[in-house]
Amino acid sequence: MRIAIAITLLALGAVLPAAMAQEGDVQALIEQRHQEMKANGGAMKQLGGIFRGDAPYDRDAVIKAAGILSKHSGTDSAALFPDNSLEHSNSDARIEIADNRKRFEQIFSDLNAGSKELADLARSDGSDKELRALFSKVAKTCSACHTDFRAKN
Numbered sequence: 001m002r003i004a005i006a007i008t009l010l011a012l013g014a015v016l017p018a019a020m021a022q023e024g025d026v027q028a029l030i031e032q033r034h035q036e037m038k039a040n041g042g043a044m045k046q047l048g049g050i051f052r053g054d055a056p057y058d059r060d061a062v063i064k065a066a067g068i069l070s071k072h073s074g075t076d077s078a079a080l081f082p083d084n085s086l087e088h089s090n091s092d093a094r095i096e097i098a099d100n101r102k103r104f105e106q107i108f109s110d111l112n113a114g115s116k117e118l119a120d121l122a123r124s125d126g127s128d129k130e131l132r133a134l135f136s137k138v139a140k141t142c143s144a145c146h147t148d149f150r151a152k153n
């Protein structure tokens, strides 16, 4: 009996810190993706102001904001959403991501490609019309993903 308890305690001692370490990693990923998404939100707000005409067209600002979006997208960003971090307290990432990885990753790579294209177009003095069209294509990647994979607040 005593041995069984000792073994159980030993087993718990080994498992608990591992589980806690894992939970710490998950929290760090959640924190990181929140920061990235907030940065994306700031970049889109700035671009939205420019393309709606509320703020003057500033080529360098467009290039910089598009650079923020391309940094926070693609496969690196998709990797911040492992299965054990979904449907988690203090996260709005839905469990549906686990069953639709390909689509989830595809939208992140569309955002990555679109934002790089936007920066290139701004660098090469693309027309207002072209820039605006590309901006709205990029904006659609945000809402496409949020509609399916982010819990409604």
Ligand code: HEC
Pocket: 030, 033, 034, 035, 037, 038, 040, 041, 042, 044, 069, 090, 091, 092, 093, 094, 104, 105, 107, 108, 111, 138, 139, 141, 142, 143, 145, 146, 149, 150, 151
């Ligand atoms: C491929 C999916 C995907 C794409 C693309 C995407 N998001 Fe998100 N976004 C999410 C998910 C999932 C969450 C919820 C994350 C969480 O709570 O852990 C989120 C959360 C957010 C948040 C809230 C962050 C917080 O602190 O709670 C903001 C703001 C945001 N996204 C902005 C954007 C903008 C702007 C874009 C486009 C430039 C974008 N996102 C593109 C999936 C995506």
